[in-house]
Amino acid sequence: MQVVLLSTYEIGRQPFGLASPAAWLRRAGHSVHCVDLSTQKLEGNTVREADLIACYAPMHTATRLANTVIQKLVSLNPEAHLCFYGLYAPMNEDYLRSLGVQTILGGEFEQGLCDLVERLARDDAAGRDPTSQIEPRVSLERQEFVTPDRGVLPALDHYAHFIDSAGQARTVGYTEATRGCKHTCRHCPIVPVYGGRFRVVQQQVVLDDIDNLVRTGAEHITFGDPDFLNAPGHARKLVEALHSRHPDITYDVTIKVEHLVKHAQLLPTLAETNCALVTCAVESFDEHALEVLDKQHSPQDFEYALEQLRAAGIALNPTFVAFMPYVSLEGYLDFLRTLHRLDLVGNVAPVQYAIRLLIPRGSLLLDRPETQAVIGEFDEEALCYPWTHPDPRMDQLHTDVSDYVERVQNSEVSRAEIFRNVLTLAHRAAGLPAPSAAEFPTDEPDLAPHVDEPWYCCAEPTTNQLLQLEVGV
Helix, strand or coil, rough: EEEEEECCCCCCCHHHHHHHHHHHHHHCCCCEEEEEEECCCHHHHHHHCCCCCEEEEHHHHHHHHHHHHHHHHHHHHCCEEEEECCCHHHCCCCHHHHCCCCCEEEECCCHHHHHHHHHHHHHHHHCCCCCCCCCCCCCCCCCCCCCCCCCCCCCCCCCCEEEEECCCCEEEEEEEEEECCCCCCCCCCCCCHHHHCCCECCHHHHHHHHHHHHHHCEEEEEEECCCCCCHHHHHHHHHHHHHHCCCCEEEEEEEEEHHHHHHHHHHHHHHHCCCCEEEEEECCCCHHHHHHCCCCCCCHHHHHHHHHHHCCCCCEEEEEECCCCCCCHHHHHHHHHHHCCCCCCHHCHHHHHHHECCCCCCCHHHHHHHHCCCCCCCCCCEEEEECCCHHHHHHHHHHHHHHHHHHHHHCCCHHCCCCCCCHHHHHHHCCCCCCCCCCCCCCCCCCCEECCCCCCCCCCCHHHHHHHCCCCC
């Protein structure tokens, strides 16, 4: 069978969600063509020859972008079987099927894709139309993974780079050591699919994948696990083996505040094995908002985790949901003032000041009366429930901050100046005088190590993202 795997957006990463199933399908004897539309154009002949076109939907932005190409795929090859797979596929099943998608695969999708191709091959050999989907729409079966096949993906230098503490760019390779998450934060899109469970990618597979990435130029590894310390023993053994094999390679991981506190004794091990950065979904400094989200940490827990990271010499990349119906204008001001007080202005990507809560279908936030009081009808095209803040000033402030950040985020404007201008917008919204230079000095903070593609989580895609997709043929 001729299979085309499509990715639209994966936060500037070479897509693991193409490389992994490509290896499974090629092992089964099928022809696989991978296309990453964030860096490549869609080739008409490739689509026309496909028996199966499978679009990877790991996050909201990727799914919104993939939706824009369905019509073109169908027009190029109306006979091809169309599949969406990944986290956001089952969450938006009804809408995707209304657009012509025939198979939906969520959770652990590699085996499901192989089973789908075998079913299509049987139907083709028998000269019959494909039967209705029989593969589980969500599978959490444990899999024996295969080393991802990255041979036909764009080179790593087409993707985001890691900027180290000296300001030097390092080529990034992306892999995954676990999937899913053992926690059930109410706003998290992983929860409706995995329901508090996670699955481990076998250590040897991860190490072999890293070996291949290093051979093709990776100088830094990003682990894309939703929480690297869901399996702390697995994580420790993995980074020790990584450091033994590649002592000059740095890496970054994502870890929950709760786990940074609970497993603080592991931070020296991470530092010794060249962990340069930890991304942490802090979300808010507002205690009520943290309770609504069920984050299982307090503002004081975060400050302790920050102290532990700094003591270990590991940089922090904090992410936030700055605009939520549960946070007041004063709460937003406190968010900005706390960043300044904790000397985190140099750590925060400007887009984080503008992130607005995304409420997808199946979100546990729908169980909260605070949410029901502000949401409208589900928007099929936007793939989320629209909401309006109880304080109109907050919705206007979100518009003002978003417009400003989108204008400057790829410019030479410093993070300190961006912070001060966002703070000024918030002061203006609250009817307060502009922040004084005495209270908020103009000294430029040190720019923390970071990946140069901003982290978009629990937010709608920006206008620029929706316009940048390469769909030409």
